[in-house]
Amino acid sequence: MNRKILRLILLVPLLLTLATGLGYAVLSLPEQPQYLHKRVIDNMAESGVSHPVTAVLLNFRGYDTLLEMVVLLLALLAVWSLDMPAPQHKTPHKTAPGLILDTLTRLLTPVLILVTAYLLWVGAHAPGGAFQAGSVLAASGVLLLLAGWRVSDKLTALLLRIVLVAGPSVFIIISVFTLLLEGQLLKYPPAQAGLFIVILETVATLSIGATLAALFLGVRPRKIELEKGSEKDSKKDRDKNRQHE
């Protein structure tokens, strides 16, 4: 207990000093934003979209977004490679969820998918875009997972993995394409920039949604244990053993 008080006494002045320093740094910044803002506004015409944030994300700094997709995929691979046993509450329900939960998820999921599509499309000229749309899509996935729905094994085997890597790979393909065409990574020809951005955003939305929902699940989707238990292999046995420990 003493050590905790000692830590507190040492820490509070240090943090206050840090806060004062940071506050001074923020307040002493020059009033006008720097030239980057002007450059974005000046080049909006050839970005292919009319919303500056989308233009920065998908065109001027497309490199960031590409690497971010890779970061998402890496996080998911790291989570999967930890090979956690499936927690009890995340295994599918044996019985159907209650009527209200069932009806609500059936009603909300299409609405969320519609909102996803709207956010994706509106991103070209208003706040919105791939990340917001992907998050809403992931939220619908989380809702379904919490309500006890599970995607069929057939879909989680190969199709899920294709959707997960679709975002980064389409990004990389378009990067190589623009590298050959324009001699610069992710520098779209201005006439087709809008088309490129829509393709990228659509694929990125699907990938982001799938990745975030898979991250929420936290375990690699495995074949669901049926009561028959007909298809057993050594790996599944090992997982089961771990669960029993």
Next chain:
Amino acid sequence: MNPASFYALVGIGLFCLGLFGLIMNSHLLRKILAINIMGSGVFLVLVALAGRAENMPADPVPHAMVITGIVVAISATALALTLMLRVASETGHATLPDEVEK
């Protein structure tokens, strides 16, 4: 002081509060939450400073950086939570072994 500077200062406050929580708490879930609060503080500073010029639209570059940052923060949090669960399932408690016993 215009509203943007006020929000930026609040962001700095959040950052320092998160750092305090990160250092003081030994439970890993609290540490992860503290890191998220620190991240929110940084995002608030960036968004606030983007719009600090009174008569101009907000600078889109920091906004784009914040969107990128949020997604990275979510994935990092998910990874951290899984690591925490793994630590908890291996050792039986969700603290790091070198933490002082209370």
